[in-house]
Amino acid sequence: MDLGRLQQETEYCWHIPAEGPMQGPGILYGDREQILQMDDKVYVQLRNVTMLPGLVGPAYAMPDAHWGYGFPIGGVAAFDADAGGVVSAGGVGFDISCGVRTLHTNLKAADIEAVKTELADALFAGIPAGVGSQGSIRLDPRQMDEMLEGGARWAVDQGYGKAEDLERTEERGCIAGANPADVSEHAKHRQRREMGTLGSGNHYLEVQRVAVIYEPSIGRQFALSEGDIVISIHCGSRGLGHQIGTDYLREMLLAAPDHGIDLPDRELACAPINSELGQRYIGAMRAGMNCALANRQILTYLTREIVRPILPQARLELLYDVSHNICKVESHEIDGTTRQLYVHRKGATRAFGPGNPDLDETLLDAGQPVLIGGSMGTASYVLAGTTQGEAMSLSSACHGAGRAMSRRQARRQYRGRQVVDQLAERGIVIRSPSLRGIAEEAPLAYKDVDRVVDIADRVGLARKVARLEPVVCIKG
């Protein structure tokens, strides 16, 4: 990115000053090198976001920001319904409520060393992953609607998990205001065989070892110690969410002139929150979020069932579940006034600080766990939300490393078998249906997650709590 177009406010904070059609400034977080390495399209996309009607405050780009579609990935922006604000299907994206869930266990690394290949094989056999995989759960139309309204709460009611899981899930497992009637039959049809499936691409289920604890007091509150085994699941709302995104992007794009909206980029397709279309999208998007929460809950159940016969002593308890592609209504203090805003986070993780009333009481002191997924073979992180994050980024932090090279480049540079063998030498067991997929997801195809997380920590968006290193990785 051309630094000449930015104003440097601090070592890690860069502004795109508001001018012309911009409703507010753009703010990017990152050190000089990170900002330099960001594609110029991140600048263009962040600036475009600031032009959307009803923007409140700045639009933000997290340290892992990269070229997305419409919004940059790693983008955050909030809109006020009463000020003509919009909700954007492009600002949420196709994978509605894609997110990470981490389970902590009572296991230590030594407990699984002898069985990790068996564990990898069992997880790969039992967790539907990759293109063409199907879940064993079939929902009739009534059950589908109940799932879309009930989310993880529905899944627990069906026997997929336990009530305590919900206490550690964003929105306690079920976002209110979902309306299955706003979800097309195409979307429901696409979900028919996809409940309890992982998906593909950068989605994964990983068995990880807690390698470092940076904040022992918060680590204790999250029940994490060095050497512990945790299990993380990264996936979203599957075909249902993809189709909701497809359906509403098109409808919002075509309706934009009727709403008097001059889109700076077609992919930013949006509608006024207070319009009939805006309300329909919100009802459908929330159904998509519940689908993602139910899906991750079912995958949790499957994981527990698979682990039990191999490691009968294992207890898998939910640390947290948080989404990073979503638009949610939240209270934020803007210029001394508390306002209800529609906060879009596209590849950015909500990071509520200590004392936030939306958090379960067991997390009030520590702040919300912020789960940062690495790429296959690289570290993941658990962070905690900060108090200052509220003013800096509407309590938002990064979500991962972001790609350093395209899939095409990665395919040319790496061979899947070679990647599997190199990771095996480091004690990491990979299982995936596709060697080409492994090449495209090679660790070096992603940016350095350590650096992204370091900057998020230094800036104060979130605090580093624990570094997780992979032991077993099931790739979709």
Place this chain on the structure above:
Amino acid sequence: MRQGSWEHFEHEADIGLRAVAPTRENLFELMGEALTAVITEPGNVRSVETVTVSCEAPDDALLLVDWLNALVYEMATRSMIFSEWQVELHGYKLDARVSGEPIDRLRHQPVVEAKGATYTALAVAQDDEGNWHGQCVVDV
């Protein structure tokens, strides 16, 4: 006989599809092949089942998105992968016969599923020599 060529172009998070062809119909067919190539090698896919696809849009660019999204939908709901595309265009209305086979995870080694076609870097245009160019980024 389909003429022209397709390629994938760089996008940081996802995959760009680009094609050039002597006719609009060929262009849409090649973009279908480029979509299959995101998932697997098109040459490994047999043509054993045929489905019909129709869509209509206000302009060529939106029609391209609709076409790719219709293929994404058919692949997802039928667990199929396609290897032949016969496109007929009547203005901005598309009717196609698309052939392929059920996904065989061992033989196709499918890399990644396409979530949907985006409006990013989207274009369809005819050059001065009459060739049709199209491109679209697909979210994977």
